[in-house]
Amino acid sequence: MKIVYLLLLLLLLVGVRPTWAQRVVFSGRITEAATGKAVPFASVFVPGSGQGTTADENGRYQLPVAAPVDSLAASAIGFGTVRKRVSGLATHTVNFALGAGAVSLGEVVVRPGRTPLMLFCAGCRSTSRRTISATSRPLSSTATAARRWP
Structure with missing residues (x-):
């Protein structure tokens, strides 16, 4: 009988430990x-x-x-x-x-003509990417870009 009480006491102490x-x-x-x-x-x-x-x-x-x-x-x-x-x-x-903290970004240059657009497949498992020239195939929206994705 004493063993049962000791086991119950041990289980109680082990169960209460996270609350300490x-x-x-x-x-x-x-x-x-x-x-x-x-x-x-x-x-x-x-x-x-x-x-x-x-x-x-x-x-x-x-x-x-x-x-x-x-x-x-x-x-x-x-x-x-x-x-x-x-x-x-x-x-x-x-x-x-x-206090104020500034983050400065690097310079971005946008030129007409051969500026490539990098398209990444968001949510895809592959890491492939495709470059499309802005002059050869203009994109009007992200939906257009998604339709042209191979």
């Missing part, structure tokens, strides 16, 4: 560093993991994490990424002030 993990909820607000205005729909994430969330239209977020983390990062289009250390914080409110 500490669940921490980080919250805060993401703003522009220059103006103090909210940055809507910015991303807040734990670097190096798949955990993250998106802020609402007022720049507020809540990020629940189960494992202990040492830092959080926030980013948005047009802003630089800001990373903050969070280990040992008594309060779990982490506010971010994002």
Whole structure:
């Protein structure tokens, strides 16, 4: 009889183990560093993991994490990424002030005549591609391009 009780106790302890993990909820607000205005729909994430969330239209977020983390990062289009250390914080409110960050793209030159159009089969399993000269077969839409695909 004692063995049955010990087995039941062991099963109970093994089943409860996942609930022992500490669940921490980080919250805060993401703003522009220059103006103090909210940055809507910015991303807040734990670097190096798949955990993250998106802020609402007022720049507020809540990020629940189960494992202990040492830092959080926030980013948005047009802003630089800001990373903050969070280990040992008594309060779990982490506010971010994002500074401007520019992304410059390379120059694009469009010339009439022999500029090739590269068509890729979106969703296809093959990696084949086909080049069509813009002067020999003009395309009026993506539907036309799809019909001409071999």
